[in-house]
Amino acid sequence: MSLPLESEMPTKAAAPVGRPLSAAPASQPVRYAARLHTTFDTIAPLWHEFETEGATAYQRLDWVRSVIDHLGPTMRASPLLVEVTEAPGGRAVMLLPLALVRERGYRVVTWLDLGVCDYAAPLLAPGLDVGPDAMVSVWRAVRSVLPRADLIRISRIPDSVQARPNPLATLSQCRRMEMQASGVAIEGDPATLLDRLCRPGPRKDMAKLRRRLDRQGEVAFVKASTPSEVDTIFDALVEQRRTRFSEIGRFDLLSRPDVEAFYRAGARAGLTGGPARLFGLSVGGTWIAAAYGLVHAGTFHGLLLTMAGGPWRNTSPGLHVAAECLRWARAEELDYFDFTVGVMPYKEDFGVQTRDLEELVEVASLRGRLVTMALSAAAGAKTWLATHPAWYGRLQKARRWVRRHAG
Structure with a gap:
């Protein structure tokens, strides 16, 4: 039995985005039906079809499966995979990977990210966009199949994915979050990419820092391509992050064994077709920086970036590994480098553009309101x-x- 949900968010004007899903005239609006799946097996073929376009790497089936397999038991989360179709008996138009998380004292429906995915966006049928009016009907159908919960909370909703409008962001329940995401289009010759992206000042400073680094020994940028390299570079990444977060007094998500195992498994899967890529920067055989990202549909999504402290800090190793990742991405003929969530000074050095993120909150009980x-x-x-x-x-x-x- 589903529970009616009450929105607490103020309404906002819906912009006309995308095109309608059906050629039906306005006087005969398309109706939608939703079906809830609690296992990936029943929805896998459709998922593979939809993930080819209009989805980020965070919505890839292999990545989402790994999220629930590694983090689901610890977080007491179970998948809610909602398939939306045109009714009655029509074609499938959308998949929404949600999760029911049993927190202490309450139950919340969230996006199936469990803290390790930066964007929430549904998977859409190829070649079809969902406008704001249609999304209202779609969301009504989705809510009708969700299990009882105290709260629905979906964060980090971008307004578009792969140049297609994200219909989730058009819902009136959404509100703008304080956090932003950033990224930059990349094109042309990889060797001169930074000259085109960076302003003269930052580019000059970067070159000076690189000369300082070169004086310390042989500099090597490595993409992990064997299980042994994955383990070696990932160990360095974990240690660098742990040390830095301890210094600044921040909680490190990677300190959780299940999260560390998840990212390590993702890096290993990247060797055989998964989306994850792991990189390391060394000087004289010592790892001084590491980067972890996802590749999908012409885009590199940067997830983790770490660097060694101590005597290496004045060489800005994190800046260098980011620059090398940009060159690598362009050499792989990717056309967009997504720095993902968080606006930091070093990202601005690469000429990024920022974009806002939305959050959807709906209350379904007094406990949810509290x-x-x-x-x-x-x-x-x-x-x-x-x-x-x-x-x-x-x-x-x-x-x-x-x-x-x-x-």
């Missing part, structure tokens, strides 16, 4: 700390002390 209020209060506290650096510094210092002395 959870939403608590989450809003936490977000407010974070904003307050950002505007009071002295208190933020004290909190960070306390966090570092706790992490150093924990256990």
